Amino acid sequence: MTEREPENFDVHAFNRQVIAEFRENGGKLTGWMEGWSVCVLTTTGARTGARRETPLGYFEIDGQPLVVASVMGGPKNPAWYHNIRKNPQVTVETGTETYDAVATIETGERRDELFAAVAARDEGMRDYQRKTTRVLPVVTLHRIEREQRTVQDSAGEERVRGLGDFLVEAHDRLRAELAELRRQVDEIVEDGASSSELERAKPDLAQQLRTHCTEFCAALKQHHAGEDRGAFPMLAQQFPELAPVLEKLGEEHEVVARLQEEIRRLVDEHEPGKSDPARLKGRLETMTSELEAHFRYEERTIVAALNTLGPAPDIP
Template sequence: MTEQKTEEHENFDVQAFNNQVIAEFRENGGKLTGWMEGWSVCVLTTTGARTGEPRQTPLGYFEINGQPLVVASAMGGPKNPSWYHNIRKNPRVTVETGAETYEATATIETGERRDELFAAVAAQNEGMRDYQRRTTRVLPVVTLHRTTRASTQDKETEERARGLGDFLVEVHAWLRKELADLLRQVDEIIAGNLSSTELERAKPDLAHQLRTHCAEFCAALKQHHTGEDRGAFPMLAQQYPELAPTLEKLGREHEVVARLQEEIRHLVDEYEPGKSDPKTLKNRLETLTQHLEAHFTHEETTIVTALNTLGPAPNIP
């Protein structure tokens, strides 16, 4: 690239240009005039990597074998555009095409997959070929995986089909309820011990109920996390390499939860009405609750959207 072209890129007011294109795009139902006339364009809304605020960018919009994608061309500039850095931190995006708007997860393609997709784009669009010639960087290709059904300007937004991510949230809700029930049972035991040992003896099956409930809860939680570690997480890592650090952290959290489960199971199995201290058991259950709540919240804010792209929720009665 010549010094003159480098200077042109440095002096170019990208934000003013983007605002003008977005205004025309929305006024004309996705159509543009001038040198961009005839281009297929979208407005991509990302979340600012540093600010956390929504950022809107007009981009060339392509579909290769039914797969929507955009290219981080920056018009052949020497650096990747800001929106590209945004999706590296948060891949959840909104896509406007003029005819429809939908939520999506952005995936940065690499290797042969990236090269094949870019070759297909370049075959359709001479401008993208020119942009690649202008710069020494490899223009990133970003595929867009829908997480909601499209909403058009001519009809109301349709309800999104339940996906695997939605199912995950439902499982978390059930586990939260079961854990709350366990705590209530322990509170009953504590109330009995504090008022009278005779009240505890009047409920000889309460400790047995607690053991049964705890065993069911711990088994369900273990099955849930094993399914994630062996099924959902490997699929996500393959589809969304940028989620690898998040998935590794979630896996480590599973290990912490597993140790707490074993401790609680031991306390429940060894519990003897009138002899054991139920307050110790309650303390450990509350610790597990805190860890699980933080873990569930982390999963729900980081991987639910991506999980929804992998398939529909299982049909469990």
């Protein structure tokens, strides 16, 4: 609603002013915006990954909350629309409540029906569509419910331990296993000592490394297979708008699998006193960086949605 501006108009300053008044007055605005139903939509920047707040007209059609990427009839879609195309998980503030949601860009007849209902209520929206050849996108907001409460979340509130929480717990176990693997490699090269000296002192070190690497690689492979065959298809069915995110995560699984196989080969071929442990250490650090970035992206984009699909399995 505020992205289109005349020359020399600072839209960002205007948006900040609107958001400040909105929050100070419990969602109510004054002046020429008095009486408008408004929300503050927080998205994740498509390029920066930073949180972006935008005040928008807020509508409910047959109980379905939605916003329209109108830009007051401007020729281009707004930045927040491009943000949700990459990451559809958003936060919605209405003045009376704040909730997490998954944003869906509606198409075809569904989009047309919803826009017609909005336009019937809001003359301005009809004018915006007449001003542009762009079909104004309608974006529905699907609340992520958090009803049952059995574990503590980051805000200190109690809620159910869901499938998303189970995913994070699995990540943390893999992080710990990887840290132990790195510690074993570091033990080989620590203090600048040669591998031959250390491994003569600890002749079973190479075998310990192989055993731990085999266990870690098997656990990681099983975890990713479970996501590819279970979690991701469930999310794709329930939240079709997550398709780009799930596709990216699947591609990252393939990258990690290639690194994993390379590291396993280096460990299997390691010969005490002959092989260079620095090469193994370098590749392991690369895998650690890739895997941690993957885990963080996954936790940021799908955990909340995954938690809505059911409780975590009762596995210690």
